Every structure is written in C-alpha cells, then in structure tokens.
Amino acid sequence: MIEVKNLKKGFGDKTVINDVSVVMQAGKCNLIIGASGSGKTVFMKCLVGLFSPDSGEILYDGQNFTDMDDEARKEVRKQIGMLFQGSALFDSQTVEQNIMFPLNMFTKDSYQQKLKRVNEVLDRVNLKDVNKKFPAELSGGMKKRVGIARAIVLNPKYLFCDEPNSGLDPQTSLVIDKLINEITKEYNITTIINTHDMNSVMEIGDHIIYMHKGVKEWEGSNKEIIFSKNELLNEFIFASEFLKDAKDMRMLEQTGKIDNNRNMDDLIK
Numbered sequence: 001m002i003e004v005k006n007l008k009k010g011f012g013d014k015t016v017i018n019d020v021s022v023v024m025q026a027g028k029c030n031l032i033i034g035a036s037g038s039g040k041t042v043f044m045k046c047l048v049g050l051f052s053p054d055s056g057e058i059l060y061d062g063q064n065f066t067d068m069d070d071e072a073r074k075e076v077r078k079q080i081g082m083l084f085q086g087s088a089l090f091d092s093q094t095v096e097q098n099i100m101f102p103l104n105m106f107t108k109d110s111y112q113q114k115l116k117r118v119n120e121v122l123d124r125v126n127l128k129d130v131n132k133k134f135p136a137e138l139s140g141g142m143k144k145r146v147g148i149a150r151a152i153v154l155n156p157k158y159l160f161c162d163e164p165n166s167g168l169d170p171q172t173s174l175v176i177d178k179l180i181n182e183i184t185k186e187y188n189i190t191t192i193i194n195t196h197d198m199n200s201v202m203e204i205g206d207h208i209i210y211m212h213k214g215v216k217e218w219e220g221s222n223k224e225i226i227f228s229k230n231e232l233l234n235e236f237i238f239a240s241e242f243l244k245d246a247k248d249m250r251m252l253e254q255t256g257k258i259d260n261n262r263n264m265d266d267l268i269k
C-alpha cells in the first residue's frame with residue numbers, strides 16, 4: 001500500500017501538485033489519468049523519489065519515504081519495479097542481459113541462479129526463445145513484455161508503469177494491460193499506472209485517480225466512472241459523441257434512466 005498525504009510540489013511560482021492525498025492498495029491497478037500537463041508525471045516522480053515534494057508525506061506500507069535516510073530509501077527503491085515509456089531497454093544488450101541487469105545491481109546470486117530467475121520471468125510474460133535477441137529484433141509488444149519481465153525480476157512490492165500502451169495497437173495494448181493486471185493480482189503488487197488509454201481505464205481501472213491542474217478532481221473504480229456526475233471528468237473521459245452514447249447506454253441498462261440532458265429517444269432508436 002502507498003499512502004500519499006497532502007502532497008505539494010511546484011517549480012518557481014507554479015504549483016504543479018496541489019495538496020493531493022490518496023491511498024493506493026496492494027493487489028490493485030491504480031491508474032492516474034488527466035489531460036496533458038495536469039501533473040501526472042511530476043506526481044509519479046515524487047512518489048519514486050525522483051523529485052522531492054515541497055510538503056506532504058509518502059508512506060510505503062507505513063514507512064515514511066519523505067523523511068527517510070539514504071540507506072532506508074535504497075531499501076524501498078529495491079522493492080519498486082519500473083516500466084518506462086518506450087520500454088527503455090539497453091539496445092546494445094540482449095534480452096537476457098537486460099533482464100539480468102537489476103539482479104546484477106542488487107543481488108549476489110550466481111550466474112546460474114540469475115539465469116534461472118530470468119527464464120522464470122520470461123516465461124511469466126509468455127516470451128520464449130528470445131534470450132539472445134537484441135531489442136531491435138523485437139516487436140513493440142515484445143519489448144514491453146521484456147520491460148515488464150525486467151520490472152518484476154526482483155519481486156517488487158510496488159510497480160510503476162509510465163504510459164505502458166504508448167505506441168502499441170489496441171489489441172496489443174489489451175494484452176499488455178491484461179498481463180500487468182494478472183501480475184498485480186498474482187503477486188499482490190501495488191501497481192501505479194500513468195495512462196492516457198481509455199481502454200485501460202475501463203478494463204483494469206480498479207482505482208482511478210483523475211488529476212486536473214494538479215488537483216485530485218475525482219477518484220473511483222471503472223465501475224463507478226460510468227455513474228460519475230463530475231463534469232470535468234465526464235468531459236475528459238467521455239469526450240466523443242460515441243463515448244457519451246456508450247456511457248448513456250450503460251447507465252440506461254443498469255439504472256433504467258439517463259441522468260443528463262441528452263435525448264434518450266435518439267439513443268435508443
């Protein structure tokens with residue numbers, strides 16, 4: 001579990017994160033959504049310690065990350081897996097070497113032990129016969145899987161994913177979402193995903209945090225988002241007429257009414 005209390009962060013006169021409090025539970029996909037520039041990346045960077053917040057607290061399973069000494073912080077960092085935008089694999093290293101990198105950094109295991117672990121995680125992300133391949137030889141979806149394998153190789157308690165679907169086609173995106181969701185549940189990881197992908201919101205959004213101009217404007221699950229009356233959220237999520245119709249149809253199915261001013265006759269004809 002990661003608990004954020006009254007987090008604030010700004011640059012110069014500009015406040016970017018404004019008094020955000022949120023609890024992100026283990027075994028759940030916690031999605032941070034919001035328009036470009038709303039502060040999602042800055043928020044995530046504060047959580048992993050790449051930015052120091054101006055005020056507020058970040059608790060990793062009760063331990064206050066904000067005022068830890070370097071040694072204790074390093075211990076928490078070891079438990080964090082990161083999946084970067086574009087996968088961020090080392091191009092000059094093979095898949096096996098890429099995944100072994102965190103094991104070389106943080107363990108004293110023998111080569112055989114490390115290789116066994118590399119093969120376990122490759123198997124978990126459903127990749128076969130790719131150990132000796134270089135990233136350039138892989139498709140975008142395969143690179144993401146290698147990125148996920150590397151992110152989970154140290155058995156993290158926390159997993160941060162920055163735009164995991166960027167550059168992927170919708171079908172591959174769903175496969176990657178499903179994989180992240182399964183891994184989150186299977187290993188009881190607290191997963192935080194920064195995303196623009198509305199399919200992900202609907203498919204794996206156990207807990208969605210909507211940021212607007214640095215403020216947490218709404219939070220809830222993918223089940224609740226359909227019924228939200230928050231206008232800013234609705235404008236952001238259900239931006240097109242098609243998505244507005246889809247939301248209304250779902251409301252109609254589940255409640256027998258549509259709670260807005262749109263024309264119901266148009267919708268059901």
Ligand SMILES: Nc1ncnc2c1ncn2[C@@H]1O[C@H](COP(=O)(O)OP(=O)(O)OP(=O)(O)O)[C@@H](O)[C@H]1O
Pocket residue numbers: 011016034035036037038039040041042043
């Ligand atoms: N290092 C920095 N110095 C100054 N301002 C910054 C810095 N990093 C981010 N900002 C500002 O903080 C605001 C929020 O940026 P952030 O990157 O968090 O947005 P975002 O929601 O992640 O956007 P996107 O969806 O486009 O990635 C922006 O106005 C940005 O210019």
